[in-house]
Amino acid sequence: MVKFRLNGEQVVSESPTDTLLLWVLREEMKLTGTKFGCGIAQCGACTVHLDGSPARACVTPVQAVANRSITTIEGLASPVGQALQQAWESEQVPQCGYCQSGQIMQAATLLEQNPQPSDADIVSYMNGHLCRCMAYPRIQRAIAVAADRAITEEPAQ
Numbered sequence: 001m002v003k004f005r006l007n008g009e010q011v012v013s014e015s016p017t018d019t020l021l022l023w024v025l026r027e028e029m030k031l032t033g034t035k036f037g038c039g040i041a042q043c044g045a046c047t048v049h050l051d052g053s054p055a056r057a058c059v060t061p062v063q064a065v066a067n068r069s070i071t072t073i074e075g076l077a078s079p080v081g082q083a084l085q086q087a088w089e090s091e092q093v094p095q096c097g098y099c100q101s102g103q104i105m106q107a108a109t110l111l112e113q114n115p116q117p118s119d120a121d122i123v124s125y126m127n128g129h130l131c132r133c134m135a136y137p138r139i140q141r142a143i144a145v146a147a148d149r150a151i152t153e154e155p156a157q
């Protein structure tokens with residue numbers, strides 16, 4: 001058994017401890033927003049947050065997240081996460097959609113660290129997240145739009 005926090009709730013996985021986190025999320029926890037693309041940490045489709053940093057669930061055994069905190073696309077409720085999801089809609093980013101939850105999870109950690117990234121910052125940070133539909137220009141634009149909205153909507157001090 002492996003205990004960890006998942007989208008803010010304490011959970012227990014009863015899968016063998018070497019089971020990959022991706023399968024624990026999808027098969028055991030029934031959270032299918034995290035996708036299986038390559039299975040070898042090369043595409044980013046399976047990206048989740050592990051203690052707030054991006055992690056590739058397809059190569060992470062569940063025992064590695066014991067007593068740690070995982071956020072998936074289903075639990076991405078931060079202001080930055082909300083701004084990104086709204087921008088994804090307004091900019092009509094997805095085509096097939098398969099890569100998109102991983103893209104959003106990666107983008108959320110960018111905006112947490114760097115609230116006003118340049119175009120070059122966005123391209124550099126998102127490098128390694130593959131989109132077979134070539135939605136890259138819309139992904140880049142949506143991240144910039146989300147950054148502007150997150151700044152604009154920040155409560156006054």
Ligand code: FES
Nearest residue numbers: 037038039044058
């Ligand atoms: S499925 Fe994990 S990086 Fe491709």
Ligand code: FES
Nearest residue numbers: 096097131132133
């Ligand atoms: S939208 Fe189809 S793979 Fe990215």
